[in-house]
Amino acid sequence: xxxxxxxxxxxxxxxxxxxxxxxxxxxxxxxxxxxxxxxxxxxxxxxxxxxxxxxxxxxxxxxxxxxxxxxxxxxxxxxxxxxxxxxxxxxxxxxxxxxxxxxxxxxxxxxxxxxxxxxxxxxxxxxxxxxxxxxxxxxxxxxxxxxxxxxxxxxxxxxxxxxxxxxxxxxxxxxxxxxxxxxxxxxxxxxxxxxxxxxxxxxxxxxxxxxxxxxxxxxxxxxxxxxxxxxxxxxxxxxxxxxxxxxxxxxxxxxxxxxxxxxxxxxx
Numbered sequence: 243x244x245x246x247x248x249x250x251x252x253x254x255x256x257x258x259x260x261x262x263x264x265x266x267x268x269x270x271x272x273x274x275x276x277x278x279x280x281x282x283x284x285x286x287x288x289x290x291x292x293x294x295x296x297x298x299x300x301x302x303x304x305x306x307x308x309x310x311x312x313x314x315x316x317x318x319x320x321x322x323x324x325x326x327x328x329x330x331x332x333x334x335x336x337x338x339x340x341x342x343x344x345x346x347x348x349x350x351x352x353x354x355x356x357x358x359x360x361x362x363x364x365x366x367x368x369x370x371x372x373x374x375x376x377x378x379x380x381x382x383x384x385x386x387x388x389x390x391x392x393x394x395x396x397x398x399x400x401x402x403x404x405x406x407x408x409x410x411x412x413x414x415x416x417x418x419x420x421x422x423x424x425x426x427x428x429x430x431x432x433x434x435x436x437x438x439x440x441x442x443x444x445x446x447x448x449x450x451x452x453x454x455x456x457x458x459x460x461x462x463x464x465x466x467x468x469x470x471x472x473x474x475x476x477x478x479x480x481x482x483x484x485x486x487x488x489x490x491x492x493x494x495x496x497x498x499x500x501x502x503x504x505x506x507x508x509x510x
Contacts, residue, residue: 267385271378278371285367289360296357299350306343310336 317332 268382271381271385275371275374275378278367278374282364282367282371285360285364289357289364292353292357292360296350296353299346299353303343303346303350306339306346309339310343313339 313332313336317329317336320326320329320332
């Protein structure tokens with residue numbers, strides 16, 4: 243294979259590829275319908291010319307038939323007048339017109355067949371154009387929809403990590419993280435508040451119990467410290483000793499109960 247043949251094939255291949263890529267279905271459809279419409283106009287002109295030719299041939303054939311009849315009548319007239327030579331000349335002219343009429347009749351038959359074929363072609367082309375116009379709108383809509391879908395797919399495919407969609411996703415995640423952090427802080431604040439109120443409420447109960455306990459112990463201590471009637475002969479030293487012991491017992495019992503109460507509160 244020669245170099246120029248390869249170069250020619252390469253150029254033709256590239257040109258065909260460029261033409262294929264440059265073809266717009268919408269524009270090609272419009273141009274195809276316009277071309278068919280132009281062919282329809284040409285075909286109508288051809289049919290009109292064929293019909294005119296047919297009419298002209300029929301007129302000539304009719305004239306030839308009229309001449310045949312006329313020259314036959316003249317031949318009869320000449321023969322009646324005894325003009326045989328003139329009658330023969332009239333019959334010769336009649337024969338010429340007969341040949342002409344025969345030729346015109348043959349041409350007329352052929353022309354009629356041509357006209358019928360052109361008419362059928364014209365009707366078929368009109369039907370195809372009407373169908374093409376109907377399909378054109380549908381195909382144009384489908385082509386535009388396909389192009390829009392292709393553009394959408396290209397746009398979606400071109401989205402990367404730094405694109406607007408990715409940034410939107412990141413911001414959504416960030417908002418969710420902020421919401422979770424805020425909710426956790428609110429829960430912690432609520433728990434701390436509950437614990438503070440629990441301490442305050444618990445402290446009030448403890449203070450109340452402690453006050454009641456002190457009152458109870460004080461009432462018991464006063465009952466023990468009061469001297470009975472039958473023990474009025476005790477000496478002052480015995481009274482002082484008894485008072486000292488009562489106070490000692492009183493302090494030790496309170497301390498023990500207080501420690502027990504503290505351990506109970508700590509265990510809770």
